[in-house]
Amino acid sequence: MLTRRTLIVSALATPAMAQVDLGFSDNPMRLLTSAFPQKGAMILQRSSPPLLETPIDVFDTADFTPNDRFFVRWHHPFPLEIDPAQHRLAVTGHVRKTLSLSLADLARLPRVAIAAVNQCAGNGRGLFNPRIPGAQWGNGAMGNALWEGVRLKDVLALAGVQAGAAAVRFGGLDAPLTDSAPAFEKSLPFDHALSDDVMIAWGMNGQPLPLLNGFPLRLVVPGWYSTYWIKMLDRITVLDKPDDGYWMTKAYLQPDNALADIAPGTPPGRRVPVTTMRPRAIITSISGGAKLPARSFTPVRGVALGGDQGVKSVELSADGGATWLSAQLGPDHGRFAFRRFLGALALPPGRHVILARATNAAGETQPVRQNWNPSGYNRAGVEPVPVEIS
Ligand SMILES: Nc1nc2c(c(=O)[nH]1)N[C@H]1C(S)=C(S)[C@@H](COP(=O)(O)O)O[C@H]1N2
Ligand SMILES: [Mo]
Numbered sequence: 001m002l003t004r005r006t007l008i009v010s011a012l013a014t015p016a017m018a019q020v021d022l023g024f025s026d027n028p029m030r031l032l033t034s035a036f037p038q039k040g041a042m043i044l045q046r047s048s049p050p051l052l053e054t055p056i057d058v059f060d061t062a063d064f065t066p067n068d069r070f071f072v073r074w075h076h077p078f079p080l081e082i083d084p085a086q087h088r089l090a091v092t093g094h095v096r097k098t099l100s101l102s103l104a105d106l107a108r109l110p111r112v113a114i115a116a117v118n119q120c121a122g123n124g125r126g127l128f129n130p131r132i133p134g135a136q137w138g139n140g141a142m143g144n145a146l147w148e149g150v151r152l153k154d155v156l157a158l159a160g161v162q163a164g165a166a167a168v169r170f171g172g173l174d175a176p177l178t179d180s181a182p183a184f185e186k187s188l189p190f191d192h193a194l195s196d197d198v199m200i201a202w203g204m205n206g207q208p209l210p211l212l213n214g215f216p217l218r219l220v221v222p223g224w225y226s227t228y229w230i231k232m233l234d235r236i237t238v239l240d241k242p243d244d245g246y247w248m249t250k251a252y253l254q255p256d257n258a259l260a261d262i263a264p265g266t267p268p269g270r271r272v273p274v275t276t277m278r279p280r281a282i283i284t285s286i287s288g289g290a291k292l293p294a295r296s297f298t299p300v301r302g303v304a305l306g307g308d309q310g311v312k313s314v315e316l317s318a319d320g321g322a323t324w325l326s327a328q329l330g331p332d333h334g335r336f337a338f339r340r341f342l343g344a345l346a347l348p349p350g351r352h353v354i355l356a357r358a359t360n361a362a363g364e365t366q367p368v369r370q371n372w373n374p375s376g377y378n379r380a381g382v383e384p385v386p387v388e389i390s
Pocket of ligand 1: 070072073075171229232233
């Protein structure tokens with residue numbers, strides 16, 4: 001006889017699903033899923049609203065992260081169908097003329113394309129020690145794409161910003177489950193909103209944005225963490241004072257120092273919004289704990305980002321950072337893009353820990369010691385990769 005219990009047991013026993021080991025100090029296994037629209041195999045962190053992480057080996061094979069493997073992060077439910085012909089972008093607030101722009105209106109402005117890394121402020125949060133609550137990302141909450149669209153400043157010029165503008169706030173079609181929760185809205189200081197780099201994008205790697213990455217329009221803020229890169233963008237509000245909303249004043253705050261670094265257990269002190277990214281290098285060809293055959297040189301490949309500056313160099317070490325060897329850099333797609341690297345280390349049989357560190361054009365180098373803060377933002381230290389050569 002089939003009891004309820006046997007049903008549950010058999011459901012658990014079948015079928016085996018692929019899992020990924022993200023290397024957290026506990027509960028490191030995650031399922032791989034291909035169940036989401038326009039997405040291939042992704043690491044499932046949460047199904048609704050979705051958090052989907054890119055497996056690190058995806059970064060090992062291309063400078064640009066394919067759209068169907070690009071990570072996904074939503075705070076709130078969002079529409080699953082959007083008619084681009086009906087979509088409007090409202091520009092309101094401290095402007096001379098309120099606008100309601102169609103995609104065709106936007107397409108009449110000068111077009112720009114920028115290669116830029118989109119990285120969640122909490123990328124790598126699951127790897128912190130002591131552990132930190134929140135989305136348990138490995139290092140795959142990032143990706144590099146060619147973003148195509150128009151400059152935000154050209155759209156603001158159409159509306160005519162009035163004197164005394166302080167900030168520009170952005171919102172999208174997603175909405176919280178309850179009316180009392182604040183919509184996910186983020187702002188840029190007015191001077192940064194006018195920067196040449198900040199874009200309203202409809203294209204990603206030559207294709208329309210995937211729905212889960214913000215179809216039909218998203219903000220792109222090169223060099224800044226992706227919390228500002230509002231998806232399904234439908235409103236822009238020019239403010240005459242700083243944004244006092246929840247998502248700017250209560251969330252996405254970091255200790256007020258460049259590395260967002262405090263000793264665990266100590267008070268965070270003054271906190272400021274997360275903004276620019278830090279240089280990072282991530283090894284993509286070798287996963288932690290790998291057993292590799294002995295050879296005269298072990299190749300080490302990876303991707304680096306410079307933060308809001310270009311990548312100047314990537315160096316490798318197998319002696320805890322006492323000595324460093326330069327890696328070769330791959331093609332330069334501009335200062336906001338991934339820069340792939342390839343180096344080689346002479347590793348005799350035995351256990352080793354491989355380190356890769358990036359330095360950006362401003363001369364900022366990744367620290368070997370990992371930074372820490374209670375929100376798990378701005379992870380910036382070197383990621384050690386233990387290997388065994390035999
Ligand atoms: N409308 C909207 N835009 C959003 C978010 C959101 O919840 N809603 N999350 C932000 C955060 S925190 C991240 S990390 C990025 C993720 O971008 P992606 O899903 O295209 O990778 O979207 C940003 N833009
Ligand atoms: Mo994020």
